[in-house]
Amino acid sequence: MASLSIIVGIIGNIISILVFASPIETFWQVVRQKSTGNYNGIPYITTLLSTSLWTFYGVIKPKGFLIFTVNGAGAIFQFIYIILFLAYAPKDKKVQTGMMVATLNFGFVGSVIAISLLAIPESVRLTVVGILCAVLTIGMYASPLSAMRTVITTNSVKSMPFLLSFFLFLNAGIWSVYSLLIKDFFIGVPNSIGFVLGSAQLILYAIYKNKSISAKSTEEMEDRSTRGLVKGMIEMRGLEDDEEAGLKNRSGLHKGRSLPKPSVNGQNSFQRILKTLSLTPYEIHSNNWQYNHENDIEIGAKKITSDY
Known part of the structure; x- marks a missing residue:
C-alpha cells in the first residue's frame, strides 16, 4: 500500500507541475510584447498563497514529502509569474499587485506559519493548517464556475479551454486517490470536489462543443x-x-x-x-x-x- 501511494503521489506531482506550467506560453507573450495587456495577476497571487500553505502543510505532516515537493514547485512557478507580471505591468496594476503580494503572500502566509509554530499546540497544528489549506483549494476549484456559466449562456466553449479543464480534472482525480491511500481528509475533500467540478466541465465541453461549431x-x-x-x-x-x-x-x-x-x-x-x-x-x-x-x-x- 505504501509503495502504491508513492507511485500515485509521483504521478500527481507530474500532472500538477504540468498544470502549474500551463501559463508559460502566456508569460512568453508578455515578455515578447513587454506588456501584461489585459491579464490579471490575481490568479497567480491566490495560487501562490495556496501552494505556499500546502508546502508548509507538507513540512509539518509526517511522510508529507510528496505534498511538499509538488506544492514547493508550484510556489516557485507562481513566484516567477508574479515577478514577470510586476516587471511588465502598468504602474497602477504594478502598485495594486505589489500590495496584494505583500499582504497575502508574505503577510498572511508569514502570520499563519508564525502563529502555527509559536501559538498553536503541536497536537492540533496539522489540523488547523489542513483546514485552512482545504478551504483555499475548494475556492480554487470553484473558480471555473463562472466560466461554466458563461459556456451555458453563450452556447460557446471559448471561455473554457479543454486542455486546462482536462488536466485540472486529472489532477483532482489523482490526488483524491492519493488521499484515500494515505487517509488524509484535508487532501481528499477539496480534491474530490475538484474532481466533480472537473467532470462537469468536461461534460459541458462535450455538450456545447458541437453547438459552438454550428x-x-x-x-x-x-x-x-x-x-x-x-x-x-x-x-x-x-x-x-x-x-x-x-x-x-x-x-x-x-x-x-x-x-x-x-x-x-x-x-x-x-x-x-x-x-x-x-x-x-x-x-x-x-x-x-x-x-x-x-x-x-x-x-x-x-x-x-x-x-x-
Whole structure:
C-alpha cells in the first residue's frame, strides 16, 4: 500500500507541475510584447498563497514529502509569474499587485506559519493548517464556475479551454486517490470536489462543443452572404456609373464642357465598402472591427441609395 501511494503521489506531482506550467506560453507573450495587456495577476497571487500553505502543510505532516515537493514547485512557478507580471505591468496594476503580494503572500502566509509554530499546540497544528489549506483549494476549484456559466449562456466553449479543464480534472482525480491511500481528509475533500467540478466541465465541453461549431458555421455563412451582397451592390453601382458617365461624357463633348467629376459621397461610400471587403476572416470576427464593419456597410448602402 505504501509503495502504491508513492507511485500515485509521483504521478500527481507530474500532472500538477504540468498544470502549474500551463501559463508559460502566456508569460512568453508578455515578455515578447513587454506588456501584461489585459491579464490579471490575481490568479497567480491566490495560487501562490495556496501552494505556499500546502508546502508548509507538507513540512509539518509526517511522510508529507510528496505534498511538499509538488506544492514547493508550484510556489516557485507562481513566484516567477508574479515577478514577470510586476516587471511588465502598468504602474497602477504594478502598485495594486505589489500590495496584494505583500499582504497575502508574505503577510498572511508569514502570520499563519508564525502563529502555527509559536501559538498553536503541536497536537492540533496539522489540523488547523489542513483546514485552512482545504478551504483555499475548494475556492480554487470553484473558480471555473463562472466560466461554466458563461459556456451555458453563450452556447460557446471559448471561455473554457479543454486542455486546462482536462488536466485540472486529472489532477483532482489523482490526488483524491492519493488521499484515500494515505487517509488524509484535508487532501481528499477539496480534491474530490475538484474532481466533480472537473467532470462537469468536461461534460459541458462535450455538450456545447458541437453547438459552438454550428454557431461559428452560421456566422461564417452570414458573413459570406453579407460580403456577397455588398460586392453585388458595388458591381451594380459600377455598371450604372459607367452607363451614366458615358451618357454625360457624350453630352459634355457635344456641349464643349470638361468631363464630369465623380461624387464625393460616392467615392467615400465606395472606399468604405472596399475596406470591408479587404478584411480577413479573423478581422471580421474580432470585437474591435465588428461595430465599424456593420456601420460601414450601413453608411455605404445609405449613400449609394441617396446618390440616385
